[in-house]
Amino acid sequence: MGSIKQIPVVEAKRTNPLARVFDDLVRFCRSRSLFILHYCTGCGAIELPPAMTSRFDMERLGIQPMVSPRQADILLITGYVSIKTLKRVILTYEQMGSPKYVIGICSCTVNGGMYWQSYATAKKLDEYMPVDLYIAGCMPRPEAVIAGLQQLMDKIHSGEASSWEDYYRNYDYYLGNQQKLFGEDWQTPTDVISEAKHYDLLSEGTLGDHTRLLEQHQKPLEALEMRLGHEQEEPAK
Amino acid sequence: MSKEITHWLDDLLAEIEGIVVRRKSSRRVRVDVPADALPALLELLQGRAGYIHLSAISCVDWIKEDEFELVYHVWSYESHSLVSAHIRIAREPGVYLSVYDLYQPAAFFERDIHEMYGIHFEGSPNMEKFILTEWDGPPPMRKEFDSEAYINEHLSWQNYNPEWLQELVAEGGGVIIPPEEQRFSQKKK
Numbered sequence: 001m002g003s004i005k006q007i008p009v010v011e012a013k014r015t016n017p018l019a020r021v022f023d024d025l026v027r028f029c030r031s032r033s034l035f036i037l038h039y040c041t042g043c044g045a046i047e048l049p050p051a052m053t054s055r056f057d058m059e060r061l062g063i064q065p066m067v068s069p070r071q072a073d074i075l076l077i078t079g080y081v082s083i084k085t086l087k088r089v090i091l092t093y094e095q096m097g098s099p100k101y102v103i104g105i106c107s108c109t110v111n112g113g114m115y116w117q118s119y120a121t122a123k124k125l126d127e128y129m130p131v132d133l134y135i136a137g138c139m140p141r142p143e144a145v146i147a148g149l150q151q152l153m154d155k156i157h158s159g160e161a162s163s164w165e166d167y168y169r170n171y172d173y174y175l176g177n178q179q180k181l182f183g184e185d186w187q188t189p190t191d192v193i194s195e196a197k198h199y200d201l202l203s204e205g206t207l208g209d210h211t212r213l214l215e216q217h218q219k220p221l222e223a224l225e226m227r228l229g230h231e232q233e234e235p236a237k
Numbered sequence: 238m239s240k241e242i243t244h245w246l247d248d249l250l251a252e253i254e255g256i257v258v259r260r261k262s263s264r265r266v267r268v269d270v271p272a273d274a275l276p277a278l279l280e281l282l283q284g285r286a287g288y289i290h291l292s293a294i295s296c297v298d299w300i301k302e303d304e305f306e307l308v309y310h311v312w313s314y315e316s317h318s319l320v321s322a323h324i325r326i327a328r329e330p331g332v333y334l335s336v337y338d339l340y341q342p343a344a345f346f347e348r349d350i351h352e353m354y355g356i357h358f359e360g361s362p363n364m365e366k367f368i369l370t371e372w373d374g375p376p377p378m379r380k381e382f383d384s385e386a387y388i389n390e391h392l393s394w395q396n397y398n399p400e401w402l403q404e405l406v407a408e409g410g411g412v413i414i415p416p417e418e419q420r421f422s423q424k425k426k
């Protein structure tokens with residue numbers, strides 16, 4: 001058998017006249033089954049339990065919490081993001097499968113909120129990753145959260161919620177902002193450029209000065225060392 | 238019974254030279270001591286008066302006086318009272334003794350203060366970074382660190398823009414912030 005690279009890849013062409021109808025159906029279904037990964041970064045997270053549980057009951061909209069980024073559709077950032085956390089948020093965001101949506105809850109994600117003067121928090125979330133929807137407030141009530149989620153559902157259905165494509169199209173811009181904050185040797189385990197190629201979203205903004213800088217500093221990834229507890233000790237007899 | 242203990246405490250504290258005792262309330266005592274007398278005071282309080290719980294060490298930066306104030310809060314489970322021992326140390330070089338050998342939880346407090354104020358505690362078991370592991374700027378709680386200048390240099394942020402809210406206001410909600418109430422640093426001079 002030849003290697004996997006030799007298998008020719010056939011470009012899919014949309015020739016079916018029913019494709020539009022089918023797309024619409026897909027978007028409808030997509031908007032009705034959303035899994036959220038709530039990255040509870042700040043105090044706004046406290047409004048999520050009532051939004052999820054029986055009082056306001058998010059599940060009647062088909063929205064449920066999910067435990068892992070790989071299976072989640074929505075990344076919910078609930079409040080101020082410290083610079084240390086932002087790194088983890090970006091790692092998480094990049095690990096989510098497309099299509100993915102980001103909601104910034106709380107004023108802190110919009111412009112820094114009451115922590116605008118803090119050395120430790122990032123101010124504008126949409127500089128580091130594309131945000132579909134902001135729910136402002138300090139903190140927004142569960143009604144506002146639910147209204148925001150409904151808006152997102154409408155946006156997904158109408159096809160407007162395509163900010164995840166923006167991350168691939170303008171990766172250089174986002175990477176530039178990340179590098180400015182985290183230093184030049186900032187690197188994530190996800191190969192965003194190859195993913196952009198995979199989704200056929202490679203465009204002018206994908207590559208640029210910052211991705212070149214990334215290539216210079218990039219270190220090959222190694223598997224994480226597995227460790228249980230502290231140093232392994234001999235079990236006591 | 239608590240009266241007895243407080244009298245007894247007064248006698249005990251009088252053993253330390255240069256001490257100023259101020260009774261804040263029936264269960265709170267503030268003492269000011271010279272920095273070199275603090276270990277002896279804590280030893281007395283712990284060993285002879287039952288103040289076995291060091292609940293916090295706090296730090297204040299008095300930049301104009303060129304001093305750091307360290308406050309050791311110790312609690313007694315017997316007399317249910319709190320003694321706060323205040324000391325002042327020079328801002329430069331900002332070195333003090335660790336009380337880890339008396340109160341082991343001091344290790345965390347001292348590490349935290351070291352990280353936030355840059356004070357070095359001699360004899361503390363670990364002076365590594367604690368929470369700000371990815372921070373390489375100056376200790377951020379020192380008064381000379383200008384947080385606003387730092388964010389203006391490193392981060393971009395935006396003021397509230399009343400125009401954003403017009404849509405909301407049209408729907409019958411929202412609050413408009415008039416320009417004179419907007420954040421001072423962004424106001425046009």
Ligand code: SF4
Nearest residue numbers: 042079106107108138
């Ligand atoms: S907007 Fe208010 S509630 Fe939300 S994270 Fe910021 S300070 Fe907390």
